Amino acid sequence: MDYLSTSLKMASRRCPTKRNHPRADSTFLKGGATQQSEESASEDSGHPSSDNQEDEQIDGLEGVETSDDNDNDHEDDNEDSDNNRPGGSWDDHVYLSEDQYSDESDGTVEDVCPETQAEIDQFMKSFRKLDLHFKIIGKTGEGTFSSVYKAIDLRYDRYVNDWDLDERTAEYHSPRSKRQRLSHGKEKKAKYVAIKKIYVTSSPQRIHNELELLKDLTGSKNVVSLITAFRHMDQVIAVMPYFRHVDFRDYFRKLDIPEIQLYMRSLFTALKFVHAKGVLHRDIKPTNFLYDCSKGRGVLVDFGLAERESDDGTCCCLGTAEISRRDLKNHSPLLGGYPKNDQRPSKRANRAGTRGFRAPEVLFKCNAQTTKIDIWSAGVILLTFLSKRFPFFNSPDDIDAIIEMATVFGRAKMRICAALHGATFETAIPTITEKGHSLGRIVEWATARGKDNPLHPEEKTALQFLEATLELNHQRRLSADQALRHPFLAQIVPDVSDDEVETI
Numbered sequence: 001m002d003y004l005s006t007s008l009k010m011a012s013r014r015c016p017t018k019r020n021h022p023r024a025d026s027t028f029l030k031g032g033a034t035q036q037s038e039e040s041a042s043e044d045s046g047h048p049s050s051d052n053q054e055d056e057q058i059d060g061l062e063g064v065e066t067s068d069d070n071d072n073d074h075e076d077d078n079e080d081s082d083n084n085r086p087g088g089s090w091d092d093h094v095y096l097s098e099d100q101y102s103d104e105s106d107g108t109v110e111d112v113c114p115e116t117q118a119e120i121d122q123f124m125k126s127f128r129k130l131d132l133h134f135k136i137i138g139k140t141g142e143g144t145f146s147s148v149y150k151a152i153d154l155r156y157d158r159y160v161n162d163w164d165l166d167e168r169t170a171e172y173h174s175p176r177s178k179r180q181r182l183s184h185g186k187e188k189k190a191k192y193v194a195i196k197k198i199y200v201t202s203s204p205q206r207i208h209n210e211l212e213l214l215k216d217l218t219g220s221k222n223v224v225s226l227i228t229a230f231r232h233m234d235q236v237i238a239v240m241p242y243f244r245h246v247d248f249r250d251y252f253r254k255l256d257i258p259e260i261q262l263y264m265r266s267l268f269t270a271l272k273f274v275h276a277k278g279v280l281h282r283d284i285k286p287t288n289f290l291y292d293c294s295k296g297r298g299v300l301v302d303f304g305l306a307e308r309e310s311d312d313g314t315c316c317c318l319g320t321a322e323i324s325r326r327d328l329k330n331h332s333p334l335l336g337g338y339p340k341n342d343q344r345p346s347k348r349a350n351r352a353g354t355r356g357f358r359a360p361e362v363l364f365k366c367n368a369q370t371t372k373i374d375i376w377s378a379g380v381i382l383l384t385f386l387s388k389r390f391p392f393f394n395s396p397d398d399i400d401a402i403i404e405m406a407t408v409f410g411r412a413k414m415r416i417c418a419a420l421h422g423a424t425f426e427t428a429i430p431t432i433t434e435k436g437h438s439l440g441r442i443v444e445w446a447t448a449r450g451k452d453n454p455l456h457p458e459e460k461t462a463l464q465f466l467e468a469t470l471e472l473n474h475q476r477r478l479s480a481d482q483a484l485r486h487p488f489l490a491q492i493v494p495d496v497s498d499d500e501v502e503t504i
């Protein structure tokens with residue numbers, strides 16, 4: 001983890017009134033009590049434990065805390081209590097202790113089973129001093145690479161919270177002073193965070209990549225941001241804003257077209273932001289887009305597989321915008337035959353992603369993959385909504401995934417798509433027809449539509465949009481920006497606050 005700590009080291013920016021989120025401050029306690037008053041926390045902070053070098057804060061990737069840094073922080077603490085802040089005295093700021101917060105401020109009541117509670121207790125015990133900053137109240141999710149917990153940010157009011165875009169928007173609309181708002185009883189609500197405990201089996205490179213990208217992607221209401229990050233021994237945690245959301249399986253069959261439009265608008269707004277920063281998410285799927293149906297707002301999470309767009313890759317698709325059927329006939333590698341026992345090493349390319357959501361160019365191992373791979377995956381989500389089938393594609397491996405795709409799109413289009421990336425597609429499977437099926441037909445079959453129940457005009461617009469996102473040739477596939485201007489999404493009243501946040 002030395003690599004991690006050194007490569008993440010950056011200058012720490014300080015705020016005159018509050019700390020700019022170096023959270024591993026000197027108030028970390030040895031052993032740590034679950035309910036700790038601010039006063040006693042500060043007292044204990046004067047005695048940093050001897051193994052402080054093992055605790056690092058990656059502070060939004062700023063200022064990795066060393067024991068020296070901790071000393072500085074301790075001085076800052078003293079300054080705070082010396083009324084040195086331009087804003088006035090210590091009393092000006094309402095700091096809430098853990099039991100003053102309402103756990104129900106976002107409408108969710110946590111119900112933690114004994115096994116999860118034991119897991120949480122073990123985690124808190126193993127990660128020293130974390131209990132001074134956060135109170136974990138539940139487990140919100142689990143993935144291949146992490147467990148994610150919902151927690152109350154006990155020290156929210158001690159820091160500059162630029163990450164809290166909801167708060168910033170509220171201030172923009174109603175510029176009452178923070179003091180006024182905090183002193184108003186009803187607004188003493190808990191600030192929730194999601195603590196992502198990245199499994200120690202993840203490579204430092206992968207963890208570093210995720211944290212770096214999260215840090216760069218701050219500023220959109222539809223993309224998760226990084227509040228801070230900590231390391232203790234071999235354990236790294238990322239702290240992000242918590243987003244209330246509903247399990248995709250609970251609503252994907254229920255959403256009507258206007259609701260699907262809201263969902264897709266939110267998702268493509270997130271993609272536009274991420275792609276504009278030159279980042280490919282690589283793992284767009286429902287569990288990575290946390291959607292709150294009641295607000296019609298979603299947030300893109302999990303940048304564990306994300307990467308920056310690069311010009312280094314090579315693939316025949318770079319010099320070829322289009323391959324016609326005639327080109328294919330004249331230049332098909334099959335014309336010259338192919339070896340039965342091909343000894344050549346197979347082509348290699350980044351295939352990271354989730355099965356069922358991989359774009360054709362990923363399956364054909366293109367080495368010049370672009371942000372368009374995310375558009376394809378978003379298209380698969382739309383197909384799931386319209387067909388009311390989840391998962392829509394369910395292949396165990398890439399070969400089966402190509403067969404599933406060919407069953408829909410047909411041999412002719414698949415041959416052209418393969419040739420675009422220097423590959424050959426041939427199959428003797430009789431159910432794969434030459435022309436395939438239109439996406440409209442697939443949706444009709446999946447939803448048992450007949451002559452007495454034809455597709456509505458708005459569903460037809462949705463299908464046109466679907467075809468433009470599930471375009472086999474990535475060069476003809478819509479970009480996120482174009483998608484937002486497509487009639488399917490352009491008429492949706494945008495979430496005004498999204499635009500405002502960027503201009504604050």
Ligand SMILES: Nc1ncnc2c1ncn2[C@@H]1O[C@H](COP(=O)(O)OP(=O)(O)OP(=O)(O)O)[C@@H](O)[C@H]1O
Binds near residue numbers: 194224303304
């Ligand atoms: N900021 C957040 N707010 C609320 N819940 C979250 C947040 N971030 C993640 N989660 C929950 O935790 C789950 C797992 O998170 P994430 O996808 O980041 O982990 P992962 O281990 O990388 O997963 P995957 O297996 O998809 O790669 C999400 O599906 C979601 O339910």
